[in-house]
Amino acid sequence: MRQILTVSEINRYLKNVISRDVLLSGLMVRGEISNYKNHYSGHMYFTLKDESSLIKCVMFKTYNCELKFIPENGMRVIIGGYVSVFERDGQYQLYVESMQPDGIGALHLAFEQLKQKLEKEGLFDQSFKKPLPLLPRAVGVVTSSTGAVIRDIINIMGRRYPNINIKIYPVAVQGEGAAKQISKAIDRINKLRCVDVLILARGGGSLEELWAFNEEVVARSIYRSNIPVVSAVGHETDYTIADFVADKRAPTPSAAAEIVAPEKAALKNDLNNLVYRLARSLNQNLVIQRNRLFRVTDSAAFKQPFDRIYQERMRLDIFQKSLIRALQMNFSEYKSRFAVLAGKLDALSPLTIMARGYSIIKDKENGKVIQSINDVYKGAELEINLRDGTVDCVVK
Structure with a gap:
């Protein structure tokens, strides 16, 4: 009789078979990321595909926290891991333990990604750059306490301006935890406010050796700093994220000094x-x-200070006389014109005519002046205006 299996037994069997396969236990796979999801738990879920096939992938937080770059859809990568079956769903998938960009270094990609991110946020904006003090009283130096860098800075500053007080804040400049030490040193110095300018210094090295100065935590601390920061990391050809965020970049630590x-x-x-x-x-x-x-003292104004006043007084007297004379002439002219007009008005006045024996007759009813015999009728009441009074009469 044929054996009857449960679904769980089949999935468990397939998982055991795949797990015992040497090829699937430690493999490297090249492909393109799609359907990328970064779960709130920290695990990454995505699909790896090529021109004709795809496979489901998961990268747990234990492994992806070590990544220097952020995976994105469309990114070509090389993945290390193993294939196994997720028994609950009966689905085989690739469990990713390592990942690196295909054709470009992981650190270089992480550098470019962080640079683009911080640039969009405005951390490189020139308007936020603080000017360096002309003559600082104290200079803080965040660097390794050993090596040629700190000795060069001390020697150069001592030779150029020995009065400056140099405060050294020793930190690890490479390796695990170096970025956090540098960040804490910058924040601590800002709380103490004991220096006027701050130098981040490190000698030359590879991208991996300079990586502490490419960490986001260091960039954020530089941006938050109220004290001007000079970045002097590596040689003149070396560029780090700290160089872009800092208020001033120096090509070398010696140049920073x-x-x-x-x-x-x-x-x-x-x-x-x-x-x-x-x-x-x-x-x-x-x-x-x-x-x-x-x-000024040799001028006439100082030798004869009242001469100008006297001259103006004389001019004022002349103007006054001219004004009075003009007013008198105008008065005489207007007086003569007034007399002529008054004579003409008097000649035309009805009173003058009445003084010679004439009178004015008016109809008392309407006040109309009687000019013709036709203007009166029998019984009409008239008013006769004479030179010295009026006479009322009736026409018979």
Whole structure:
């Protein structure tokens, strides 16, 4: 009789078969990522595909937390892991233990991804860059306590301006935990406010050796810093994320020391030149002002201060006389014109005519002046205006 199996037994059997296969236990697979999902638990679920097939993949948080880059849909990668069966769903899938970009280094890809991310957020914006102090009283240096870097910085600053106080904050500049140490040092220095400018320094090295200065935690601390930060990591050709976020990039740690610490002899020389130029300018200005004073005191205004007043008073008297004379002439002219017009008006006045024996007759009913015999009728009441009064009468 044929054996009857349960679904669980079949899935378990297939899992055992696949697990014993040497080829599927430790393999490397090349493909393209699609349907990528980063679960809230930290696990990554995605599909790896080529031109004709695909396989489900899972990368648990235990492994993906070590990735230097962020997987994306469409990214070609090389994956290391093993194939097994998920018994509950009866689905075989690839359990990923390692992942690297296909054709480009993981660190280089992570560098470009973080650079693009921070640039979009504005961490590289020039408007946020703080100016360096002209003459700092204290300089903080975050670097390794051993090696040539710190000795070069101390020697150069001591030679250029020995009055500057150098405060060294030793940290690991590479390896596990270096980025966190650098970040904590920057934050700590900002809380203490004990320096005027801060230098992040490290000698040259490979991308892996400089990686601590490419970590996001360091970039965030530099951006938050209220103290100006100078990034001096590696050689002139080396660029890190810290260089883009910092307020100033120095090609080398030695160059950073020269940027931060002015040369004392040059400052003294500049100061002496400024003092000389100021004294010469003051003397020249004094001579100019003295000559102006002499010209003013020699002028007629100072020798005869009231002459201008007297001249103006005389002009005022002349203007007053001219004004009075003009007013009198206008008054005489208008007086004569008034007399002529008054005579004409008097000649035309009805009173003058009445004074010669004439009278004006009006109809008392309507006040109309009687000009013709036809304007009256029998019984009409009239008013006769004479030179010295009026007479009322009736027409018979």
